[in-house]
Amino acid sequence: MTGISKEKTVKTTCPYCGVGCGVLATVREDGSVGIAGDPDHPANYGRLCSKGSALGETLSLEDRLLYPEIGGKRSDWDGALTLVAEKFSAAIREHGPDSVAFYVSGQILTEDYYVANKLMKGFIGSANIDTNSRLCMASSVAGHRRAFGSDTVAGAYEDLETCDLLVLVGSNLAWCHPVLFQRVEAAKANNPNMRVVVVDPRETATCAIADLHLALKPDTDVALFNGLLGFLSETEALDRTYIEAHTNGFEDAIQAAGACEINRISGETGLTPHDLATFYTMVARTEKTVTLYSQGVNQSVVGTDKVNAIINTHLATGRIGKPGMGPFSATGQPNAMGGREVGGLANMLAAHMAIENPDHRALVQSFWQSPTIASKQGLKAVDLFNATRNGKIKALWIMATNPVDSLPDADGVAEALEICPFVVVSDVTRAADTVAYADVLLPAAAWGEKDGTVTNSERRISRQKKFLDLPGDTRPDWWQLADVARRMGFEDAFHYDGPAAIFREHAALSNAGNNGSRDFDISALKDISPAAFDDLEPIQWPQPGTSVSNGETRFFAKGGFFRSDGKANFIAVSHKEPRKRERRYPLVLNTGRVRDHWHTMTRTGKTPRSSSHIAEPYAELHPDDAREAGIAAADLVEVKSPHGSAVVRAQITGRAQKGSVFVPMHWTDQVSSKGRIDAVVAPETDPVSGQPGSKFTPVAIRKLEFGWHGFAVLRNKPDQLETGYWAIAPTEGGWRVEMAGNSETDLEHHAARLLPEDAEFLRFEDVTTGALRIAGWTGADLAGAFFFGPDPVGVSRPWACGLLTAETATKDQRFRVLAGRPPADLPDKGAIVCSCFQVGSSEIAVEAARGATTVKAIGACLKAGTNCGSCRSEIQTLLDAVAKETREDADIAQAS
Ligand SMILES: Nc1nc2c(c(=O)[nH]1)N[C@H]1C(S)=C(S)[C@@H](COP(=O)(O)OP(=O)(O)OC[C@H]3O[C@@H](n4cnc5c(=O)[nH]c(N)nc54)[C@H](O)[C@@H]3O)O[C@H]1N2
Ligand SMILES: Nc1nc2c(c(=O)[nH]1)N[C@H]1C(S)=C(S)[C@@H](COP(=O)(O)OP(=O)(O)OC[C@H]3O[C@@H](n4cnc5c(=O)[nH]c(N)nc54)[C@H](O)[C@@H]3O)O[C@H]1N2
Ligand code: SF4
Ligand SMILES: [Mo]
Numbered sequence: 022m023t024g025i026s027k028e029k030t031v032k033t034t035c036p037y038c039g040v041g042c043g044v045l046a047t048v049r050e051d052g053s054v055g056i057a058g059d060p061d062h063p064a065n066y067g068r069l070c071s072k073g074s075a076l077g078e079t080l081s082l083e084d085r086l087l088y089p090e091i092g093g094k095r096s097d098w099d100g101a102l103t104l105v106a107e108k109f110s111a112a113i114r115e116h117g118p119d120s121v122a123f124y125v126s127g128q129i130l131t132e133d134y135y136v137a138n139k140l141m142k143g144f145i146g147s148a149n150i151d152t153n154s155r156l157c158m159a160s161s162v163a164g165h166r167r168a169f170g171s172d173t174v175a176g177a178y179e180d181l182e183t184c185d186l187l188v189l190v191g192s193n194l195a196w197c198h199p200v201l202f203q204r205v206e207a208a209k210a211n212n213p214n215m216r217v218v219v220v221d222p223r224e225t226a227t228c229a230i231a232d233l234h235l236a237l238k239p240d241t242d243v244a245l246f247n248g249l250l251g252f253l254s255e256t257e258a259l260d261r262t263y264i265e266a267h268t269n270g271f272e273d274a275i276q277a278a279g280a281c282e283i284n285r286i287s288g289e290t291g292l293t294p295h296d297l298a299t300f301y302t303m304v305a306r307t308e309k310t311v312t313l314y315s316q317g318v319n320q321s322v323v324g325t326d327k328v329n330a331i332i333n334t335h336l337a338t339g340r341i342g343k344p345g346m347g348p349f350s351a352t353g354q355p356n357a358m359g360g361r362e363v364g365g366l367a368n369m370l371a372a373h374m375a376i377e378n379p380d381h382r383a384l385v386q387s388f389w390q391s392p393t394i395a396s397k398q399g400l401k402a403v404d405l406f407n408a409t410r411n412g413k414i415k416a417l418w419i420m421a422t423n424p425v426d427s428l429p430d431a432d433g434v435a436e437a438l439e440i441c442p443f444v445v446v447s448d449v450t451r452a453a454d455t456v457a458y459a460d461v462l463l464p465a466a467a468w469g470e471k472d473g474t475v476t477n478s479e480r481r482i483s484r485q486k487k488f489l490d491l492p493g494d495t496r497p498d499w500w501q502l503a504d505v506a507r508r509m510g511f512e513d514a515f516h517y518d519g520p521a522a523i524f525r526e527h528a529a530l531s532n533a534g535n536n537g538s539r540d541f542d543i544s545a546l547k548d549i550s551p552a553a554f555d556d557l558e559p560i561q562w563p564q565p566g567t568s569v570s571n572g573e574t575r576f577f578a579k580g581g582f583f584r585s586d587g588k589a590n591f592i593a594v595s596h597k598e599p600r601k602r603e604r605r606y607p608l609v610l611n612t613g614r615v616r617d618h619w620h621t622m623t624r625t626g627k628t629p630r631s632s633s634h635i636a637e638p639y640a641e642l643h644p645d646d647a648r649e650a651g652i653a654a655a656d657l658v659e660v661k662s663p664h665g666s667a668v669v670r671a672q673i674t675g676r677a678q679k680g681s682v683f684v685p686m687h688w689t690d691q692v693s694s695k696g697r698i699d700a701v702v703a704p705e706t707d708p709v710s711g712q713p714g715s716k717f718t719p720v721a722i723r724k725l726e727f728g729w730h731g732f733a734v735l736r737n738k739p740d741q742l743e744t745g746y747w748a749i750a751p752t753e754g755g756w757r758v759e760m761a762g763n764s765e766t767d768l769e770h771h772a773a774r775l776l777p778e779d780a781e782f783l784r785f786e787d788v789t790t791g792a793l794r795i796a797g798w799t800g801a802d803l804a805g806a807f808f809f810g811p812d813p814v815g816v817s818r819p820w821a822c823g824l825l826t827a828e829t830a831t832k833d834q835r836f837r838v839l840a841g842r843p844p845a846d847l848p849d850k851g852a853i854v855c856s857c858f859q860v861g862s863s864e865i866a867v868e869a870a871r872g873a874t875t876v877k878a879i880g881a882c883l884k885a886g887t888n889c890g891s892c893r894s895e896i897q898t899l900l901d902a903v904a905k906e907t908r909e910d911a912d913i914a915q916a917s
Contacts, residue, residue, distance in 0.1 A: 027050050028047055028048065028049055028050060029047070029048060029488070030045050030046065030047040031045070031046050031047075031048075031486050031487075031488040032044075032045060032059055032062075032484070032486065033045075033046055033469070033484065033485050033486040033488065034062075034355065034475055034483040034484065034485050035069070035072075035073045035076065035355065036076075036128065036355050036468035036485065037072050037073060037355060037619050038072075038197060038198055038353060038354070038355065039198070039351060039352035039353050039354060039355060039357055039358070039477055039478045040064055040065065040198050040199075040200045040201050040477060040478065041064045041355060041475060041476070041477025041478070041481060041483055041559075042058060042059070042062060042064050042065035042068065042069055042070075042073055042200050043058065043059030043061065043062020043064060043065055043483065043559065044056060044057070044058065044059060044069065044073065044076065045057045045058070045059050046076075046077075046469060046488045048488055048489065053077065054076075054077040054080055054469070054488070054489075055077060056069070056073070056074060056075075056076045056077040057069070058073070062483070062559055063178075063481065063559055064178065064200070064477055064479075064481060064483075064559070065200045068200045068203055068204075068889070068890070069200070069889055070199035070200055070203075070889050070890070070891045071199070071616060071617050071630075071631070071634070071856050071857065071889045071891035071892070072199075072617060072618075072619060072625060072631065072891075073200075073889070074857060074888065074889045075617075075625070075628050075630045075631050075856075076468075078627070078628040078629075078630060078631075079624040079625065079627050079628055079631075080467075080469060080489070081627065082492055083627065084450045084451055084452040084627075085449060085450060085451075085464075085467075085492060085493070085495075086448060086449060086450060086451050086456075086462060086463075086464035086465070086495070087464055087492055087493025087494060087495060088464060088493055088494045089101035089102075089461070089462065089463055089464060089494065090459075090461070090462040091104060091460070091461055091462075092460060097494070098494065098496070098504070101461050101463060102501070102504050102505055102508055103508060104461060105418070105445050105461055105463075105505050105508075106505050106508035106509045108416050108443045109121050109145070109416050109418075109443075109505070109509060110509050110510070112415035112416045112442075112443070113145060115415075116415055118145050118146040118147035118149075118393075119147045119149055119399075119413075120413065120414060120415045120416070121145060121147065121149065121414065121415065121416045121417070122147075122149035122150065122151075122399070122400065122405055122409070122414050122416075122417050122418070123137055123140075123141050123149070123150040123151075123417075123418045123419075123420065124150075124151055124152070124153075124402065124405060124417065124418070124419045124420070124422065124424060125137050125150065125151075125152045125153075125360075125365060125419075125420045125421065125422065126152055126153045126154075126354070126360075126420060126421035126422035127152060127153060127154045127157060127158070127352075127353065127354030127355070127356050127357040127359075127360050128153075128354050128355060128356060128421045128422070129356065129360075129420060129421045129498050130356060130359070130471065130472075130473030130474060130475060130485060130497075130498070130499070130520070131356060131359035131360075131362065131363060131473060131474045131475065131476065131482075131524065131527060132473040132474065132499045132520040132523040132524055132527070133420075133421075133473065133497065133498035133499040133502065134356070134359060134360050134363045134365050135363040135371070135499075135523055135526070135527045136499045136502040136503050136506070136515070136517070136523060137150060137365070137420070137498075137502050138150055138363050138364050138365050138371055139371070139389060139391075139514070139515075140502055140505075140506045140511070140515070141395070141399075142364070142370065142371070142376075142385075142394060142395040143385065143386065143389040143391035143392075143393065143394055143395075143514075144389075144391055144392065144393070144506060144509070144511045144514065145509075146392070146393035146394070146395060147395055147399055148367050148368070148376060148395035148397065148398055148399030149367065149399040149400050149405065149414075150365065150367060150399060151365075151366060151367040151399065151400065151401055151402045151405050152360055152365045152366060152402075152422070153354070153402070153422040153424070153427060154354070154357050154360050154361070154365065154366060155366065155367075155401055155402035155403075155710075155711060155712060155713075156320070156402060156427060156428065156712065156713055156715065157316070157319065157320075157352075157353045157354065157357060157712075158319060158350070158352055158353070158357050158361070159319070159324075159366065159401070159707075159710040159711055159712040160318065160319040160320075160321070160324030160325045160327070160328055160707055160709075160710040160712045161314075161318075161319055161328055161350040161352075162361060162366065162369075162710065163324075163325040163328070163707075163709045163710035163712075164324075164325045164327075164328025164329045164332060164592075164710075165328070165332075165350075167325065167329055167590060167592050167709075168329055168332045168333075168336070168589050168590055168591075168592060169576075169577070169582050169583060169584075169589055170582050170583040170584035170589075170590075171373060171539065171540045171541075171582075171583035172361055172369075172373060172540075173540045173576050173577070173583070174349065174350055174352075174358070174478065174479065174480060175341055175342040175347050175348070175349075175575055175576040175577050176311065176341075176342065176346075176347035176348075176349050176479070176575055177479045177480075177561070177574070177575060178201060178204065178478075178479045179344070180311050180344060180345050180346065180347055180349065181201060181204065181205050181208070181311055181313065181349070182204055182205065182207075182208035183208070183309065183344055183345035184215070184307075184309045184310060184311040184345040184346065185212070185214050185215055185216065185307050185308075185309040185310070185345070186215070186216050186217075186218070186303055186304065186307040186309065186310040186311070187205060187215070187216070187217045187218070187310075187311050187313065188217075188218045188220065188304070188310065188311070188312040188313070189217065189218065189219045189220065189221075189227060189231075189313050189314075190220040190221075190242060190312060190313070190314040190315075190317060190318055190327075190331065191220065191221060191242070191314055191315055191316055191317015191318040191319075191327075191716075192219075192221075192227065192313055192314060192315035192316070192317065192351055193221070193225040193226065193227050193315075193613065193614065194227045194313070194315075194351070195225065195226040195227040195229065195230075195616075195891075195894040196225070196226050196227070196614060196615065196616040196891075197315065197351075197353070197613075197614050198315075198351055198478075199616070199889075199890070199891045201351070202227065202230075202894070203890050203893075205217070205230065206230055206893070206894075209230060216232045216233070216303060216307070217230050217231050217232055217233075218231060218232065218233045218234075218235065218300060218303065219231040219233070219234045219235070220235045220237060220242065220245065220317070221234070221235075221236065221237075221317055222236055222237060222238065222239050222317075222611065222678045222681055223236070223611065223641065223676055223677055223678055223681070223683055224236065224675075224676035224677075225676075226616070226894040226895055226898065227894065228898075229893075229894035229895075229897040229898050229901075230894065230897075233296065233299060233300060233303075235290075235292055235296060235300060236291075236292075236678055237290040237291060237292055238289075238290055238291040238599070238678075239599060239609050239611060239678075239681060239716065239717050240321055240322075240323060240599040240600075240714075240716075240717050241289055241290040241291070241596065241599065242317070242318060242321075242323075242327045242330065242331075243323060243326050243327055243330045243594055243595070243596045243597070244286055244289040244290050244596035245286065245290050245292070245297075245330075246327070246330035246331050246333070246334055247277070247278035247279065247330055247594065247595065247596060248278070248281050248282075248283075248286040248290075248297065248301065249281075249300070249301055249304060249334050250274065250275065250278045250330070250333050250334050250337060251275070251278050251279060251280050251281030251282075252281040252301040252304075252305060253301075253304070253305055253334060253337055253338060254275055254281075254337070255280070255281055256305050258304075258305040258306075258338060259337050259338060260337070260338050260339030260340075262339070263336070263338075263339030263580075264336070264337060264339070266580060267336075267339075267577075267579075267580030267582065267587075267588055267589060268336050268588055268589045268590070268591055269586075269588050269589070269590050269591065270590050270591035270592070270593065271336075271337065271591050273591065273593040274333050274337075274591035274592065274593045274594070276593065277593035277594060277595045278330075278333075278593075278594075278595070279595075281301070283297050283298060289596055304334070308338075308340065308346070309340075309344075309345035309346055310335075310338075310340055310346060311345065311346060311347055311348075311349055312331050312334070312335065312347075312348050312349065313349040313350075313351055314327075314328070314331060314348070314349070314350060314351070315350070315351045315353070316353070316613065316715070316716065317716060318331070319350075319710075319712055320712060320713065320714060320715040320716045321707065321712075321714045321716060321717065322600070322705050322706065322707050322708075322714040322717070323597055323707065324707045324710055324712050324714070325707050325709040325710045325712075326592075326594040326597075326709075328350070329592035329594050330594050331348050332348050332592075333591050333592065333594075335347060335348045336589055336591060337591075341577045341578065342575040342576050342577035342578035342579075343575070343578045344575075347575075349478075350478070351478050352477070352478040355475045355477070355485075356475040356476060357478075358475075358476035358477065358478065358480060359474065359475055359476040359482075361373070362476060362527070362531075362541050363527060364376075366401075367398055367399035367400055367401050367405070368398040368399070368401070368711075370382065370385055370395075371385055371527075371530055372385075372527070372530045372531045372533075372539065372541055373531075373539050373540060373541035374539065376395060376396075376397070376398060377397075377398075380534075382394045382395075382396060384533055384534045385530070385533075388529075388530050388533045389514060390513075390514065391514065401706075401711035402424075402428060402711070402713075403428065403429065403704050403706050403711065403713055404711070406424065406428060406433070406434050406437045407433075407437070407704075409437040409438070409440065409441050410433060410436055410437035410440055412440060414441055415441070415442050415443065416441075416442070416443040416444075416445075417438075417441050417443070417444050417445070418445040418446075418447070419444065419445065419446045419447070419455060419459075420446075420447040420448075420465075420498055421447065421448070421465070421498065422455075423448075423453045423454060423455045423620070423621040423623070423689075424455055425438065425454040425455040425457075425458065426453075426454050426455070426621045426686075426689045426690075426697055426699055427620065427621060427686065427699055428699060428704075428713070429664075429699055429702040429703060429704040429705075429713045429715060429718075430664045430665070430699075430700075430702065430703065430704040431665070431697055431699035431700045431702070432664070432665045432700045433664070433704070435454075435458065438455070438458035439458065443460050443461075444458050444459050444460050444461075445459065445460065445461045445462075445463065446458070446459035446461075446462055446463070447463040447464075447465045447498055447501060448462070448463075448464075448465060448623075449464070449465050449466075449467040449495075449623070450623045452623060452626075452691050453621060453623050453689075453691070454621070454689050454690050454691060454697075463496075463501050464493060464494060464495045464496070465495060465496070465497070465498050465501070466491055466495045466496055466497045466498075467495070468485065469487065469488050469489045470487055470489050470490070470491050470492070470495065470497075471485065471487055471497040471498075471520075472484075472485065472486055472487045472497075472519070472520045473485055473497075473499070473520040473523075473524070474520075474524060474557070476562075479561065480561050480562045480563075480574065481559050481560065481561045481562075482543070482557070482559065482560050482561075482562065483559040484554075484555075484557050484559075486555075497520075499517070499520065499523060502515075503515040503516075503517055519551065520554070521549065521550070521551040521554035521555075524546070524549065524554060525546075525547055525548065525549060527543075528543045528544065528545075528546040528547035528549070529544075529547040531543045531544060531547075532544035532547055532565075535565075537565070538583070539583060540563065540576060540583055541562065541563070542562070542563045542564065542565040543562050543563070543564045543565075544564065544565050544566060544567070545564040545565065545566055545567060545568055545569045545570070546560075546564060546569070561574045562574065577589070599717065600705075600717065600719065602719040603719065605721060606661075606662060606663070606719035606720050606721050607680075607719070607721065608646060608680055608681065608682050608719070608720050608721065608722060609680060609681045609682070609717055609718070609719065609720070610660060610662065610681075610682050610683075610684065610698075610701060610702065610717070610718040610719070610720040611681050611682065611683045611684075611716045611717070612683070612684055612685065612686050612698055612699075612702060612715055612716060613683065613685065613686060613716070614685060614686065614687070615634070615635045615685045615687065616634055616635070616891055616892075616895075617630075617631040617632070617633075617634040617635065617856055617891075618631060618632075618635070618685070618687040619687075620686070620687060621687065621689050622687050622688070622689060622691070622692060626687075626691070626692055626750070626751075627751065628751065629751045629752045629753045630856050630857070631856065632750040632751055632752065632757075633752070633819075633822075633853040633856050633859060634853055634854070634856050634892075635685075636748070636750040636752075636757060636759075636818070637669075637670050637693075637748045637750070637759050638667070638669040638670065638684065638685065638687070638688035638693055638696035638698070638748060639669050639670040639671070639672045639684070639685070640658055640660055640669045640670070640671055640672065640682050640683065640684045640722065641672050641674055641676065641677045641682065641683040641684075642658075642671055642672065642673050642674070642677055642682055642722070643673075643674075643675070643677040643678060643679040643680070643681070644673050644674075644675060645679050646677075646679060646680065646682070646722070647671060647673045650722055650723060650724065651724055652671050652673070652722070652723075652724045653671070653673075653724075654671060654672070654673045655670060655671060655672075655813035655815075656670075656671045656724050656725075656813065657669070657670060657671070657724070657725045657727060657730075657746055657761055657813070658670075658671045658722050658723065658724055658725060659722065659723050659725050660682060660684060660698070660701055660720050660721075660722055661701065661720060661721050661722070661723075662701045662702070662703060662718050662719065662720045662721075663703075664700065664701060664702070664703060664704070664718075665700035665701050666695070666700065666701060667684065667695050667696055667697060667698050667700060667701050668694065668695040668696070668725060668746055669684055669688075669696060669698075670759070670813075671724075682720060682722060684698045684701075685698070686698055686699065686715075688748065692748060692749055692750065693747065693748040693749070694742070694744075694745070694746050694747045694748070695746070696748060699715075701718060701720060702715055702718050703717075703718040703719075725746075727745060727746065727761035727762060727763065728762060728763045728764025728765070728766065728811075729761065729762055729763075729764065729766060729768060729809055729810065729811060730760070730761045730809070730810055730811070730812060730813045730814055731759075731760045731761065731762075731768075731807055731808060731809040731810070731814060732757070732758070732759055732760070732807075732808045732814050732816055732818065732821060733757070733758045733760065733772075733775070733805060733806065733807045733808070734752065734755060734756070734757050734758075734803075734805060734806050734821050734822055734824055734825050735755050735756045735757075735758060735775060735776075735804070735805040736754065736755045736756075736799075736802065736803065736804045736805060736825060737755070737756075737777070737804070738755075738756050739756070739758070739775045742758065742760065742775075744760045744761065744762035744766065744771070745761055745762045745763055746759070746760060746761040746762070747759065747760045747761075748760075752822040752825065753822065753823075753825065753826050754825030754826045755805075755825045757818065757821070757822050761813075768793055768795070768807075768809050769784070769795060772795045772797070772805070772807045773797075775805060776797040776804050776805045777797075777799050777804050779799060780797030780798060780799050780804045780805075781797060781798045781799070782795060782796070782797050783795070783796050783797075783835055783836075783838075783839055784796075784839070785839040785840075785841075790810065790811075791810055791811040792808075792809065792810045792814075792841065793807075793809040793810070794806070794807065794808050794809070794838075794839045794841050795807045795809075796835065796838045796839060798829070798830075798835070801829075801830040802829075803824055803825060803827075803829045803838065806821065806824055806838050808821065808841055816841050816842065817842065817843060817849040817850070817851075818852075819849070819850040819851075819852075819853055819859070819861055820842070820843040820847075820849060820850070824838055848863065848864075848867070849861070849863050850862075850863055850864050851863030851864065851865075851866070854885060854892050854895050854896060854899070855883075855884075855885035855886055855888075855892045855896075856891075856892070857888035857889055857892075858883070858884045858885055858887075858888065860883050860884065860885035862899055864883055864885075865879055865883065865885060865896060865899050865900075866899060866903055868882050868883060869899065869900050869903040869904075870903065870907075874900060874903075874904065875900070876893050876896045876897055876900065879896050879900070
């Protein structure tokens with residue numbers, strides 16, 4: 022024994038959301054990985070949310086793609102990449118450069134992205150490279166470019182803390198940017214004058230810190246913000262000097278917005294005149310206002326107009342680029358911003374240059390020394406897959422995205438991939454629905470195994486670093502792309518010895534011909550050595566010149582917009598009535614995220630911790646809509662549009678808006694029988710940005726009748742779940758499965774099929790209620806327990822899941838399993854709220870009733886909310902509900 026620990030800690034960046042938190046990853050001697058927030062990282066100062074904290078549990082090699090495959094058979098890199106190069110080259114030869122395409126992702130690193138874009142736009146000579154950022158940031162990009170002449174996020178995170186009014190539009194910050202939310206929460210606690218307004222049709226966890234929640238009708242944000250512009254003008258809250266000096270088009274925008282007629286706006290938005298007046302007055306009176314927006318704005322057929330309606334109000338008040346002021350687009354993916362820097366969208370060039378600008382094209386081509394340069398926009402995601410479906414795309418390379426689950430009209434996307442003659446998929450897992458459509462599968466290096474940079478929402482570039490060896494034959498994405506490029510005959514331009522070399526080239530391109538004409542400039546990093554690249558501290562751009570500076574990086578406080586006259590444009594936008602709903606599809610389907618899952622769950626779906634908060638796909642329904650459709654809580658419902666259908670659990674709640682249904686986007690065919698909600702979403706897009714309106718699809722709902730319902734916990738993962746409905750998730754010690762089926766099912770046979778052959782059974786049947794419970798043991802260990810009934814079964818999920826790790830060897834203990842409920846001395850936890858310490862809603866309610874009335878007090882007695890803090894807003898909501906009940910009880914007592 023030397024006594025020296027072999028543990029090493031690496032500073033890296035979280036691979037999930039656009040907050041871009043710094044992570045300290047420690048590889049322990051037993052190979053496990055400890056995860057902690059980096060106290061020095063300016064995005065999070067040591068904090069991590071529930072997803073970030075659980076990262077160490079997502080690194081197992083289960084389901085990992087480890088070797089290249091051709092036609093489902095193991096191959097090697099030489100065979101696979103030769104085939105990819107040949108097929109792409111052949112298609113280009115026979116059908117031209119526009120017959121091939123890349124569909125990439127805001128989750129690859131800047132270096133990966135740079136190489137992909139360079140290969141397609143400079144060497145293949147097509148702009149048919151689009152990215153899942155089309156589904157995410159495209160409307161922001163388009164709105165920024167229309168207003169500023171460049172795709173610039175002007176402000177910084179600090180502004181969210183130093184403002185006096187934070188308006189969150191279409192953002193569930195508490196669940197989707199939890200560390201930013203915590204920073205806001207802390208700032209608000211320190212500044213009694215700070216106000217938060219949430220603009221969202223649903224009441225979300227974010228509303229826990231809201232002083233005002235504006236539950237507007239879906240897709241009426243333009244009416245709301247146009248009304249605000251009118252109000253600002255009528256109340257002389259404008260900054261005439263700024264408008265005069267730095268903008269064009271104000272009069273047209275005001276004209277289009279119309280007068281601030283509160284009653285008309287109330288009709289359009291469904292908000293009360295009182296709430297509208299309150300909001301407008303708040304904004305008019307508060308100089309330090311930040312409007313942060315996310316997918317409720319971007320993912321709309323009027324998304325770009327929404328963005329510009331918001332930006333107009335900031336230009337009109339000169340509240341932009343100054344501390345505590347500005348419009349702020351919160352980016353979703355870890356490298357949404359890096360993708361924009363390299364020009365990964367089909368309508369952009371590299372380094373924030375414009376594909377329609379001949380000077381920019383010449384500049385990029387000469388910098389790349391490339392044989393050609395794409396001269397027109399390529400196909401945007403939805404159009405790209407339509408073209409694929411129509412046979413126009415002959416070879417398609419999909420990288421780090423799962424379009425069979427995440428694009429609208431997802432069944433149509435699956436069909437397109439079936440039709441496409443040659444599909445390449447680079448992924449880290451085989452448990453992704455898109456993988457099934459690949460002719461060639463390329464195993465990518467995952468987070469922790471690769472090196473490069475990402476840029477977060479506030480333009481801060483951080484390093485993602487390698488702390489694990491490459492498993493199997495996996496390789497980073499840039500390596501795969503560069504190798505294919507060389508095999509396609511572009512030997513000279515794709516010789517990189519590592520990510521640092523690519524980053525230097527990217528930085529040098531940002532400098533080329535720039536001279537202050539473009540916002541994206543990181544010249545100071547263009548000669549960075551590999552060692553300095555390794556140690557690169559998080560750094561905000563712009564960084565022009567020859568050395569890195571820590572000076573002001575905000576844009577536009579004094580104008581300086583990236584147009585020839587240096588001025589910004591107001592954009593005249595007007596409210597359009599949202600899509601008409603037919604009688605057959607009377608509800609609006611809204612889709613989005615839950616706290617502990619990431620997109621199509623290929624990573625968070627692997628951990629019991631991330632699955633304990635919400636383990637099943639669900640639809641949030643307003644009580645009136647549920648009643649009208651004859652749907653009760655926990656019923657299984659079909660959500661249907663002309664494009665497809667999904668089956669999910671009904672959750673009836675006053676937090677939903679009447680006429681709207683919210684379904685999370687996360688469930689796939691890997692984990693549910695029919696939870697893929699994008700099969701239902703309409704492929705309608707914003708005419709300016711091409712971004713789909715993923716938050717607005719007219720749908721119908723109906724209750725599905727099943728002969729039986731059930732819940733099971735199983736030690737081993739079942740191969741196949743052949744019942745009408747199922748949803749599976751990992752839990753400590755095994756798996757948890759929700760199911761339902763038709764009355765013909767022989768339930769005992771069904772249960773037996775899912776348990777080991779040598780299991781020893783016990784059963785209990787209650788003829789009066791129709792409940793049937795079956796459990797099986799192998800030796801002392803519970804192999805599985807089933808709780809069946811004619812209706813959705815109310816068995817406590819946390820208790821049942823706990824059985825897999827509990828002692829159930831004695832006869833007594835076994836009968837307790839069959840009793841189907843916790844013993845009296847072990848009360849039910851209720852739904853898990855705190856995933857770090859597995860604390861449930863009932864436990865919190867009990868402590869609240871005993872006098873723990875603050876989030877802090879709950880933390881002191883139950884530990885809930887004291888680790889990552891992601892559940893604090895839900896704890897607050899529960900406490901508010903308990904307080905309200907107590908008040909009502911007191912009122913009743915007083916009245917009687
Ligand atoms: N837990 C978790 N966090 C994530 C992700 C994840 O998968 N899981 N993904 C990341 C990514 S890529 C992204 S893009 C971000 C997304 O972050 P957000 O945009 O905050 O998340 P969403 O849930 O998609 O949508 C936000 C809200 O828009 C509301 N909305 C719907 N229609 C309208 C409307 O017409 N107007 C307004 N004002 N609001 C509306 C919805 O009700 C929803 O609450 O999250 C990032 N963070
Ligand atoms: N209905 C509806 N649909 C939506 C949305 C919505 O709100 N509603 N939101 C949209 C938005 S904003 C987004 S960003 C998209 C996200 O949608 P997707 O991008 O489709 O979702 P992910 O699950 O993140 O897919 C990433 C894939 O890359 C793989 N992967 C992970 N790391 C690597 C790597 O380093 N290299 C490679 N090659 N692969 C890797 C993962 O295993 C996974 O299969 O969904 C969009 N779709
Ligand atoms: S907020 Fe959470 S998911 Fe987002 S970067 Fe930070 S730790 Fe990761
Ligand atoms: Mo996103």
